[in-house]
Amino acid sequence: MEEAQHQTKRQKREIYRSSHKTEDGSAELPRKKFYRQRAHANPFSDHLLVYPESPASMDWSEYYPAFVQSQQASAAAPSEELSSGVTSTTNSMTKRVEVADIGCGFGGLLVALAPRMPDTLLVGMEIRTQVTQFVQDRIKALRNQNPENGEYQNIACLRANTMKFLPNFFDKSQLSKIFLCFPDPHFKARKHKARIVSTTLNSEYAYVMRPGGIVYTITDVEDLHNWMVRHFEAHPSFERLSKEEETADECVQVMQDETEEGKKVTRNNGNKYTACFRRLEDPPWP
Template sequence: MVEEPESCSISLPQKRYYRQRAHSNPIADHCFDYPAHPDEVNWQELYPNKTAEQQVEFADIGCGYGGFLVTLGEMFTERLAIGLEIRVKVSDYVIDRIKALRILHPGKYNNIACLRTNAMKYLPNYFYKAQLDKMFFLYPDPHFKRAKHKWRIINQALLSEYAYVLRKGGLVYTMTDVDDLHTWIVQHMDQHALYERLTKEEENADPVTPKLYQSSEEGAKVVRNKGAHFLAIFRRI
């Protein structure tokens, strides 16, 4: 948790207190409290300055330690973004990080929040049809073994769910440092009737694209290690 000394000063949480295994089985029956319908989600509790008209429009799926989520909050100050993370300690870190940022920077970061949930199972429980404008899948678990490919966050069945919560023209951003996973993602999304891949020119013109490379902690690690990045952005049609 964020430590508050007697002076009432505040500091950002430290990752070493929130360490957890890098991998989680998304098929397992974790203990989650989740709404039966999007009407039951108390967004006001997560976004203290939310107006009645505002809806969450951006979803960072598997947000990790929240680096890219924070960047989204800084780039799009008038729009709401949510990070979804399945690992309990990691989601705790992001929640505490946002709390600390709000205290350290009054009036800022009220447009981002984090929920611990399993996006592979419960996404339609949180979002209405065509609610989202952007979805991000940055450095997802590659699940290298063939027997575990069914655990990958991109597959035909899940792409239909993503299309349900995405509005027409909405974008799906994918990035990985694993060539085989990139090939898998592109193949499955190309085969789906409701997505078309952006051209390189369209990708480069998107102001979000440069932030995808190292705003997240995983992306920054790839940059430090001089690894490769594989980017693909798709439009909901």
Template sequence: MQNDMPKITGEKRQAEEGQMEARLPQKKYFRQRAHANVFSDHHLDYPISPAHMDWSKNFPNHFAPKEGAAVDGAVVKDSGKKVEFADIGCGYGGLLVALSTVFPETLMLGMEIRVKVEEYVNQKILALRKNHPGSYDNISILRMNAMKFLPNFFEKHQLSKMFFLFPDPHFKKRKHKARIITPTLLSEYAYVLRPGGIIYTISDVKDLHLWMVKHLDAHPLFVRIPDEELADDPAVEHVRNATEEGQKVERNKGDKYLACYRRINDE
């Protein structure tokens, strides 16, 4: 007698038992233009102040929901931690993933203005958390415009590291005002970065590198870190090679211009 019961494959059985690994998203489904107009109205959500930010959506293991609701039936208490690393224009999240296991006790946030890229990184982080329980819960991403709303998210002296990796060069002179490193923006970065904190910049465009160095050198609250001192910084290797753009430059045997600056104490 023929058995009419549907055949249960090993794959289906694993899925039913909750054992199947989450598939990582594929970049080919999340591609979009390399850069976005930072001066446009992108209809972004942002808190009116850092105190109003609900971080539980990004770091559910570290923050209780603002309204005090339970998560998966359990009451979650704040861990007492705050976001310390910010990757500005984080792209496809390579640096976040790389640093997550290097600094497992540190909360890190990527900030990306492009919708599809933010969706990709978010799905990747969720898949990594599912596939590696207890890991990657210290990284997350927000869709936002750091040039406009950074102080809405971070308190004074909250951050210990900020990353500006292969930013948009904005080659045309009339577009230089859109560059991520400017005297005005550096004062905002100095506000959210604690004394002793570090700004990491890297570019394969020498003109942009010199632009960033010029403005950082001129700012009274930043001092350049000597290259020999950077050799002991575990983040530097990943700054050079963890991002999609950095890997592309490596494949093309291009140059990478690195400059890192420490936030000095102004009190």
């Protein structure tokens, strides 16, 4: 009986995803109930992930089609396909991704920042399959609802385990902003190694961030907040922003108010702990 009910729910999800469009052709925003997923995923598990060998082999064109520039490949290329003088077409990006929302959840931050940063490419990186699909469908729907003004063309979401593969996606000093919003607190001491902030991971953030770039953190768990502050302040590549600088940064307010978790904490009258850290210039080589 339970198995039959489960199959029915699964069938409903499949039917919904294949036909959630309105009669006028504009996509409807997806509904979360059709994208059921556990709240957390083990970052140490061997998930079935596709990731580039290096940033140079990462094809961003499928995620940001409005920022693709077609180029004609030379017919003098050594491949057999081109030896007869046939010209092939390759795609290159007119902009590079500059902002990463690590553990983007259901995409609230991406959607809120998109119109505020229209000339910047933002990417959400999420390890959970169904949640990633929800954000991708949400972005497609928003693009279809705003075809004339071109809004939401500058945001995208992909499935990734950033604890393992962050440098596979981004070159050194590529990013100007990294958001770590309401990450899994991993309360048990034996689980602290799975926290998204650590000495090793902070070095990876420093590698992909340009000098002057900002790492934004927010959580409703004070112990995790103290953990993140302690580890970033101990890292030689970062310094903490003052409260005045945080208050003046529009992204901090968006992070507090527009993420799904932030809204939930507000409804529950909970506390939000924020801290931002600036990427410092590397010291000169001796």
